Amino acid sequence: MKIHLSRPDITAKEIEAVNEVIRSPILALGPKLKEFEKTMADYIGVKHAIAVNSGTSGLHLLIRAFNITDGDEVITTPFSFIASSNCIIYERAKPIFVDIEPDTANIDPNLIEGAITPRTKAILPVDAFGQPARLDVIREIADNYGLAVIEDSCESLGSEYKGLKAGSAIFADAAVFAFYPNKQITTGEGGMIVTDDEEIAFLCKSMRNQGRGEAGVWLSHERLGYNYRMNELSAALGVVQLLRLEEIINKRRQVAEMYNRRLAEIPGIKLPFIAPEVTKMSWFVYVIRVGTDESTPERQSEVRNYVMTRLGEAGIGCRPYFTPIHLQPFYEEKLGLREGMFPITEHAGRTSIAIPFHNHITEDEVEYVAEALEEALADSIV
């Protein structure tokens, strides 16, 4: 048996929509881009949505749009995909990491104030695995200190925190979604900036299109820009996927519930923690923790890696997720970061495994994964 870690959910409707575009004369900057942006803005409930060619591009544009530059500091989480702090380094600003909450694995709001300096410009929370960070507390801190909140909602399309959607302008000055094929919805590659702020929206629109001005005159460039545009094929795919989002979220919830039921029986596995009351979850990945908290860090890594090897041998896709950003060699060297600085993140980093998670996972596959996990954990004890 081979079970993939992730897989997009593409129906005849998506194929038809992309076919229609490819038979048309407009493959870029056309009606599908506008339609996708409008549909997304309405869905999140924001004034502006700007489609780009990746989530990373969207984050980069926001760092530029908020004028975060040489020597500025942005407070963020080390337990994330690398793009959420690379975007800060692109502009020669400095990511200031603070540790995470042990249960949600999101940035710990209690540690943010202690990291603020006169150079701090923004807070960049990440909605890890689809669960929104504590956005109301973060918003309050940001308001008290005059900071911007840039939400990396690349993993949380459709999730809610205290009744508001991830990416909502109530909490974040701007947010970014991503549509790589492993995300809830895909455009192949792609991303979307959402904001209520007219100026930020204008700057992002201009910079994604080579810095062209408002009129979009082709050879008039008002500022440094990029080619971060989303093409029409991707936008057409995105429109259909977004219309199917509720269906997709429901399918993913059912798979998560199957795993929750079956894996709860296995000693040595900690299920994903979803904050009761406040979080409505749109599942991005399903990440378990393995081993025991009592064993040494070395032993924890050993058990986790052993379990992953065994899953791999059984044809089961899996990944350590996330690998802490501050322990990436490039970050250690550039920012003088070391093991021991963010212990909660490091613990999560050495005990977590993302297991196969997508819309097509069956009950039989859940059983197969569960049995493989059970056997591997039992064998890891000897």
Ligand SMILES: *Cc1c(COP(=O)(O)O)cnc(C)c1O
């Ligand atoms: C997917 C993702 C991104 C953006 O990824 P792209 O591949 O550039 O679209 C950014 N941050 C997080 C946390 C992500 O999971």
